[in-house]
Amino acid sequence: MEKEPTRVLVTGAAGQIGYALVPMIARGLMLGPDQAVILHLLDIEPAAEALNGVKMELIDAAFPLLKDVIATTDVMEACEGVDIAIMLAGFPRQEGMERKDVMSKNVSIYKAQASALEQQAAENCKVLVVANPANTNALILKEFAPSIPEKNITCLTMLDHNRAIGQIAEKLNLHASDVKNVIIWGNHSSTLYPDVNHATVTTTDGVKRVRELVADDHWLNKELITTVQQRGAAIIKAWKLSSALSAASAACDHIRNWVLGTNKGSWISMGVYSDGSYGIQHGLIYSFPVTCKNGEWSIVQGLKIDEFSRAKMDATEKELIEEKELAYSCLGQSI
Ligand code: LMR
Numbered sequence: 001m002e003k004e005p006t007r008v009l010v011t012g013a014a015g016q017i018g019y020a021l022v023p024m025i026a027r028g029l030m031l032g033p034d035q036a037v038i039l040h041l042l043d044i045e046p047a048a049e050a051l052n053g054v055k056m057e058l059i060d061a062a063f064p065l066l067k068d069v070i071a072t073t074d075v076m077e078a079c080e081g082v083d084i085a086i087m088l089a090g091f092p093r094q095e096g097m098e099r100k101d102v103m104s105k106n107v108s109i110y111k112a113q114a115s116a117l118e119q120q121a122a123e124n125c126k127v128l129v130v131a132n133p134a135n136t137n138a139l140i141l142k143e144f145a146p147s148i149p150e151k152n153i154t155c156l157t158m159l160d161h162n163r164a165i166g167q168i169a170e171k172l173n174l175h176a177s178d179v180k181n182v183i184i185w186g187n188h189s190s191t192l193y194p195d196v197n198h199a200t201v202t203t204t205d206g207v208k209r210v211r212e213l214v215a216d217d218h219w220l221n222k223e224l225i226t227t228v229q230q231r232g233a234a235i236i237k238a239w240k241l242s243s244a245l246s247a248a249s250a251a252c253d254h255i256r257n258w259v260l261g262t263n264k265g266s267w268i269s270m271g272v273y274s275d276g277s278y279g280i281q282h283g284l285i286y287s288f289p290v291t292c293k294n295g296e297w298s299i300v301q302g303l304k305i306d307e308f309s310r311a312k313m314d315a316t317e318k319e320l321i322e323e324k325e326l327a328y329s330c331l332g333q334s335i
Contacts (some may be wrong), residue, residue: 012089013041042078090131114144155271186316
């Protein structure tokens with residue numbers, strides 16, 4: 001019997017990431033080659049014509065898995081019955097704007113979208129926030145959608161996870177698929193911590209630890225970390241636009257692993273609601289190593305954390321606590 005199509009909402013769908021992401025979803029890269037999809041595309045009124053152009057191209061591509069496309073500027077209509085919500089929409093920081101100004105714009109965007117999701121989405125809808133500041137936008141969304149379980153609200157750090165894998169593969173002249181179990185801890189920002197202490201590489205001589213193969217501590221403890229932390233800015237400098245295809249691809253990786261499960265013996269990085277694991281403040285949306293099974297993620301427990309890692313994990317936690325305070329002050333609430 002044919003499976004019911006999965007309804008996937010993409011907000012900010014007429015933007016760069018949306019344009020890269022929707023064909024990936026329609027080709028089955030997010031939910032698998034036997035899962036039909038219905039795309040719900042949302043954007044703001046000034047982007048309505050562009051959004052319609054995206055819809056026209058999706059029709060013209062005649063994707064076998066794509067059963068329907070709903071393109072709308074009405075948030076309530078967009079959220080109706082969705083099983084998965086990918087939040088690309090956010091207010092970009094513009095010249096002269098303070099962090100607080102961006103945050104208060106995002107608070108109003110996420111407030112409207114959260115309550116629409118809460119009223120209209122399918123039960124157990126899974127939410128992935130991509131728009132920056134992704135962790136804190138996810139937290140705001142959670143605040144305004146109290147009936148969506150907190151385990152269903154996540155943010156994207158697979159982009160950083162994949163970036164770390166890409167750097168290690170290049171350094172060792174291997175393929176990205178040979179590298180696994182890097183970790184991104186914390187915030188999707190320049191304080192994130194790519195941890196390679198548990199990462200391994202499959203070589204012709206078997207599985208080795210990355211630290212064993214890359215005998216260059218300066219590269220591992222400094223260059224790699226800075227490269228991954230600054231990669232988003234480096235792409236903007238080179239391409240003059242924010243990363244789009246790698247962000248879209250990482251969003252597919254995030255949802256695919258979450259829905260279909262992680263591979264045996266490996267984990268991914270996801271921004272999830274902290275339960276206090278590894279001493280991280282309860283209630284922050286913080287990136288952890290997770291495994292997924294039956295559509296549920298769980299934080300990998302019991303990893304050894306050395307002093308170097310601890311300091312980096314604490315620094316990115318501190319930034320998230322500050323962002324949370326700022327967000328709540330924009331919400332007019334006290335913590
Ligand atoms: C990225 O990581 O590429 C995006 O979050 C863009 C940015 O500002 O870094």
